[in-house]
Amino acid sequence: MSTSPATSTAAEVALSVRNLTTSFRTDRGIVTAVEKASFDLHRGEALGLVGESGCGKSVTSKSIMRLLPEHITRYGKDSEVMLGPDNLMGYSGRQMRDIRGNRIAMIFQEPMTALNPVFTVGWQLDEALKYHTKLGRSERKRRVIELLDMVEIPSPEKRYSEFPHQLSGGMRQRVVIAMALACEPEILIADEPTTALDVTIQAQILKLMNDLRERTGTAILLITHDLGVVAQTCDRVVVMYAGQVVEQAPVRELFHNPSHPYTRALLRSIPRSGKKERGKRLATIDGIVPSLTNMPPACRFADRCDCREDRCTAEPPHLVQLNEDRSVRCHFPVHSD
Amino acid sequence: MSDSSANDSRVLRKFLRHKPAVVASVVIAVYGVVAFVLLVVGVITLPDTLKRVGAELQPGLSSERLPEKRLLDCEWLIDRIASLSERRNPEKALAAFSDMGVRRIADVELDELLNRIDLAWESYDELADIEDVTAAAAGTLDDPDVPPPAEVRSMLTELEKRTDALLEPMTKAEKSTRWFELLLGTDRQGRSIFYRAVYSVRVAILIGLVTALLSVTIGTLAGLAAGYFGGWVDNVVTWFYSTFASIPNIVLLILLAFMFDGGHIDGPINKVTGGLLDRLIGGRLDETLIPVYIAFTATFWIGPCRVVRGETMKIKELEYIQAATVMGFGRARILLRHVLPNVTYLMLINFSLLFIGAIKSEVILSFLGLGVKKGPSWGIMISQSKSEVINSFFWQIGTATTFMFFLVLAFNVLSDALQDVLDPKHV
Ligand SMILES: Nc1ncnc2c1ncn2[C@@H]1O[C@H](COP(=O)(O)OP(=O)(O)OP(=O)(O)O)[C@@H](O)[C@H]1O
Ligand code: SF4
Ligand SMILES: [Mg+2]
Numbered sequence: 186m187s188t189s190p191a192t193s194t195a196a197e198v199a200l201s202v203r204n205l206t207t208s209f210r211t212d213r214g215i216v217t218a219v220e221k222a223s224f225d226l227h228r229g230e231a232l233g234l235v236g237e238s239g240c241g242k243s244v245t246s247k248s249i250m251r252l253l254p255e256h257i258t259r260y261g262k263d264s265e266v267m268l269g270p271d272n273l274m275g276y277s278g279r280q281m282r283d284i285r286g287n288r289i290a291m292i293f294q295e296p297m298t299a300l301n302p303v304f305t306v307g308w309q310l311d312e313a314l315k316y317h318t319k320l321g322r323s324e325r326k327r328r329v330i331e332l333l334d335m336v337e338i339p340s341p342e343k344r345y346s347e348f349p350h351q352l353s354g355g356m357r358q359r360v361v362i363a364m365a366l367a368c369e370p371e372i373l374i375a376d377e378p379t380t381a382l383d384v385t386i387q388a389q390i391l392k393l394m395n396d397l398r399e400r401t402g403t404a405i406l407l408i409t410h411d412l413g414v415v416a417q418t419c420d421r422v423v424v425m426y427a428g429q430v431v432e433q434a435p436v437r438e439l440f441h442n443p444s445h446p447y448t449r450a451l452l453r454s455i456p457r458s459g460k461k462e463r464g465k466r467l468a469t470i471d472g473i474v475p476s477l478t479n480m481p482p483a484c485r486f487a488d489r490c491d492c493r494e495d496r497c498t499a500e501p502p503h504l505v506q507l508n509e510d511r512s513v514r515c516h517f518p519v520h521s522d
Numbered sequence: 523m524s525d526s527s528a529n530d531s532r533v534l535r536k537f538l539r540h541k542p543a544v545v546a547s548v549v550i551a552v553y554g555v556v557a558f559v560l561l562v563v564g565v566i567t568l569p570d571t572l573k574r575v576g577a578e579l580q581p582g583l584s585s586e587r588l589p590e591k592r593l594l595d596c597e598w599l600i601d602r603i604a605s606l607s608e609r610r611n612p613e614k615a616l617a618a619f620s621d622m623g624v625r626r627i628a629d630v631e632l633d634e635l636l637n638r639i640d641l642a643w644e645s646y647d648e649l650a651d652i653e654d655v656t657a658a659a660a661g662t663l664d665d666p667d668v669p670p671p672a673e674v675r676s677m678l679t680e681l682e683k684r685t686d687a688l689l690e691p692m693t694k695a696e697k698s699t700r701w702f703e704l705l706l707g708t709d710r711q712g713r714s715i716f717y718r719a720v721y722s723v724r725v726a727i728l729i730g731l732v733t734a735l736l737s738v739t740i741g742t743l744a745g746l747a748a749g750y751f752g753g754w755v756d757n758v759v760t761w762f763y764s765t766f767a768s769i770p771n772i773v774l775l776i777l778l779a780f781m782f783d784g785g786h787i788d789g790p791i792n793k794v795t796g797g798l799l800d801r802l803i804g805g806r807l808d809e810t811l812i813p814v815y816i817a818f819t820a821t822f823w824i825g826p827c828r829v830v831r832g833e834t835m836k837i838k839e840l841e842y843i844q845a846a847t848v849m850g851f852g853r854a855r856i857l858l859r860h861v862l863p864n865v866t867y868l869m870l871i872n873f874s875l876l877f878i879g880a881i882k883s884e885v886i887l888s889f890l891g892l893g894v895k896k897g898p899s900w901g902i903m904i905s906q907s908k909s910e911v912i913n914s915f916f917w918q919i920g921t922a923t924t925f926m927f928f929l930v931l932a933f934n935v936l937s938d939a940l941q942d943v944l945d946p947k948h949v
Contacts (some may be wrong), residue, residue, distance in 0.1 A: 284850065286848060299845055436730035
């Protein structure tokens with residue numbers, strides 16, 4: 186495990202996604218849920234992946250873990266998911282199993298069903314250690330209690346032999362995090378880990394995740410549709426729209442200086458508590474997300490964009506590197522400088 | 523596993539609070555013990571259930587001796603004596619036995635029989651006297667067809683010996699056996715209804731246990747595989763169970779029972795497994811029931827398969843199974859260690875439902891003459907009591923149905939309780 190203190194400037198890449206294209210064979214034909222998504226996850230950083238519901242965030246994360254149903258899923262030929270020097274796209278099921286839980290862990294949204302109801306908390310954590318480590322029985326137990334302690338669960342010895350239904354939602358999500366971190370993975374993918382929790386618990390869990398990231402150096406890919414969560418937790422953000430990455434930027438820059446019209450619209454729709462904003466109607470983005478089967482040929486945001494010009498419906502924009510750590514997919518990116 | 527013991531004890535406490543369930547379990551346990559004792563210790567044996575103790579007797583708590591097997595053996599002796607003496611001397615044709623052919627020997631009181639034997643001796647003496655005087659004159663003594671009185675004599679002696687044995691006081695054991703034999707009366711053939719009903723517990727439990735175990739195991743495995751792997755596995759399993767389910771259950775049972783009837787299947791199966799089974803359980807699974815096991819399992823696995831498949835499909839999508847996948851666990855491990863424990867409650871409930879199903883179906887098949895081949899069963903008893911009920915003799919059918927009723931009721935109550943206690947959604 187990497188114990189080096191995480192810094193947001195550390196540019197060492199832990200996971201690199203290149204041209205990730207994921208399509209499904211459905212009754213309505215082939216639908217492409219994610220198209221040519223590219224982004225890097227740096228060691229020890231927290232990268233936010235935001236976008237409206239249905240834009241392909243979960244599909245992206247599940248593609249990385251290769252969790253999608255194999256018989257209906259196709260990945261693009263040039264898609265790469267580089268973990269260090271290895272391309273996970275070429276991995277066999279067995280090789281993937283060695284990666285999962287061990288080097289890349291993942292936690293899900295719903296804490297209520299995230300734990301197996303028929304086993305104790307201890308059993309479930311123990312199972313992970315049993316599978317991935319060579320520790321003996323008593324060592325494993327010690328480690329499990331250590332993990333429970335690490336995620337700040339009070340009286341871990343007692344919780345060890347409790348069942349999931351005896352724990353609160355926040356408590357369960359802590360256990361889930363402990364389970365994900367059991368084998369000290371390099372990368373933790375968290376798919377809306379706090380959406381189902383109430384706001385105070387949400388803040389606690391986010392803080393815990395951040396603390397753990399700093400302590401263990403685990404890079405976090407935080408998937409959310411809540412820009413507030415991103416602002417609170419992440420170092421950098423990837424914005425997705427309709428299956429494409431439309432903007433990539435450090436958090437501060439994105440919030441102060443969004444380039445893509447969609448990002449701007451998204452930021453306008455966050456409720457703010459400033460004096461000036463109070464009483465103002467919250468902005469919404471007009472129009473709807475295009476359906477997967479009926480994508481606009483050029484810019485996918487064109488129908489809803491206020492900066493649209495003729496070129497936008499004629500020629501698809503490419504992801505353009507603005508500077509070292511910013512890129513945007515738009516013919517007419519906004520420059521508010 | 524110490525971890526799951528906490529869960530177990532919680533479920534157990536919940537179960538123990540469920541009074542009817544506890545009573546039902548006790549009832550089932552009693553049946554189980556009876557079956558076990560019958561199977562292993564053999565207190566009541568097959569010959570016991572075939573022993574004739576007196577026809578169509580009402581139930582009673584008497585332990586008196588009745589004309590029994592040995593006396594029934596006298597029947598042909600008496601017939602023989604009667605016919606011999608008739609030929610010798612038609613007029614005197616042993617009045618003592620003349621009307622006995624009309625009544626069944628089992629209905630004759632012992633005292634009366636003894637009286638008649640005395641009378642027979644008297645007639646015999648007379649017969650012998652006449653014989654001596656007339657034989658020489660008539661020349662019939664040389665007729666080979668006419669037996670000498672000496673033969674009649676030896677027969678009477680034998681008859682007397684047998685009836686004398688009946689007069690000896692009964693031992694304690696004999697008395698209690700008698701008490702049980704007569705407890706619930708006897709059927710038309712004079713066999714003890716109580717013995718037969720109790721002995722049938724063995725068959726019922728055996729069929730219930732074997733078919734429920736087989737069906738639940740097969741159904742659960744097929745359901746798990748279909749639900750978890752989906753795709754062609756699911757298609758195959760679904761095709762099989764919808765095909766089997768589309769045929770009316772009882773028709774299929776009858777068909778299969780016919781198909782596997784009478785040695786078509788017993789032979790090969792015994793050849794393949796019989797040796798092993800015999801060594802393992804000493805033939806206690808009753809190889810004549812193999813067709814029944816096959817016929818029942820062929821239709822019964824559908825129930826558990828269906829519910830387990832549905833539940834597995836649901837569980838598969840839940841976060842904790844996805845979490846197990848992202849922990850890198852293999853599919854077999856996930857299926858057997860993480861999914862299976864979540865469907866065990868369905869297995870238990872189905873086991874108990876199928877247990878009743880098997881017992882009830884056995885009764886129907888045996889009633890139709892396709893089920894149990896060896897020894898009594900409740901179905902056979904009900905089938906045999908058809909003619910008795912016409913004579914308003916209802917003890918046999920009453921006993922068989924009562925025995926069945928309590929077992930089935932107990933299992934029904936238990937299934938309900940299991941449903942309440944084990945379903946994780948109720949926890
Ligand atoms: N197995 C599948 N088969 C067909 N289409 C799928 C499948 N899984 C996802 N999709 C489609 O892919 C698109 C992206 O879905 P995804 O779950 O990634 O959205 P999301 O960004 O995670 O949204 P949310 O915020 O609601 O979780 C959706 O339109 C969805 O309908
Ligand atoms: S390319 Fe045109 S339509 Fe698309 S986001 Fe940029 S300005 Fe808007
Ligand atoms: Mg999602």
